[in-house]
Amino acid sequence: MRNNVAPILVLGIGNPLMGDEGVGVRVVELLMSAFQFPDTVELLDAGTMGLGMLHLLRDRNFVLVVDAVDRTGHPAGTIVRLSPEDIAPNQVMHSLHDMKFVNVLEAAELTGVVVHAECIGVQVGRIEQWVTTLTPEVENALQAAIEAVLIVLAEKGVTSKPCKTDDGTARIIESIRTYEDAD
Numbered sequence: 001m002r003n004n005v006a007p008i009l010v011l012g013i014g015n016p017l018m019g020d021e022g023v024g025v026r027v028v029e030l031l032m033s034a035f036q037f038p039d040t041v042e043l044l045d046a047g048t049m050g051l052g053m054l055h056l057l058r059d060r061n062f063v064l065v066v067d068a069v070d071r072t073g074h075p076a077g078t079i080v081r082l083s084p085e086d087i088a089p090n091q092v093m094h095s096l097h098d099m100k101f102v103n104v105l106e107a108a109e110l111t112g113v114v115v116h117a118e119c120i121g122v123q124v125g126r127i128e129q130w131v132t133t134l135t136p137e138v139e140n141a142l143q144a145a146i147e148a149v150l151i152v153l154a155e156k157g158v159t160s161k162p163c164k165t166d167d168g169t170a171r172i173i174e175s176i177r178t179y180e181d182a183d
Helices: 019-034 050-057 084-090 101-110 136-140 142-155 172-182
Strands: 008-013 041-047 062-069 079-082 116-123
Touching: 008 019, 008 050, 008 142, 019 041, 019 062, 019 116, 019 142, 041 050, 050 101, 062 084, 062 142, 079 084, 079 142, 084 101, 084 116, 101 116, 116 142, 136 142
Parallel strands: 008 041, 008 062, 062 116
Antiparallel strands: 079 116
């Protein structure tokens, strides 16, 4: 490994302040708090970075993206496994300035960075600004999304172990949700 970069990257993409659109971030947050992965695997909350993700792709063998999808024809909470090209028409976009992950990969190729990538998508139920909770259907799909990520990683030879303790590093958004619910 060059530059101490893990060759496998799991990216949670989305905006946790827009309801179900933040499901990708939530899945990665739960994975970080519940599992230990080898040093060759890095999990990151990429939020809505767009082209800001380019530097994250260097020196990677594989990138797995977890993101919200819409217009799949499936009920809310359905988990789909797709290529970046196949998920692109279903990625949730907020403005003309948003960038689909496939476009980030294409930009990376222009700089000489070619990386194999796959996507785990979760069909949204509702997207609403300034809402940090997920719809019940998407909340109930979190475990299935986590299992989908673990299956893809296992196919890449990655084994994970459940964490015995939770150090709280992935619980910031959960704290915000709890605070909102108390109002």
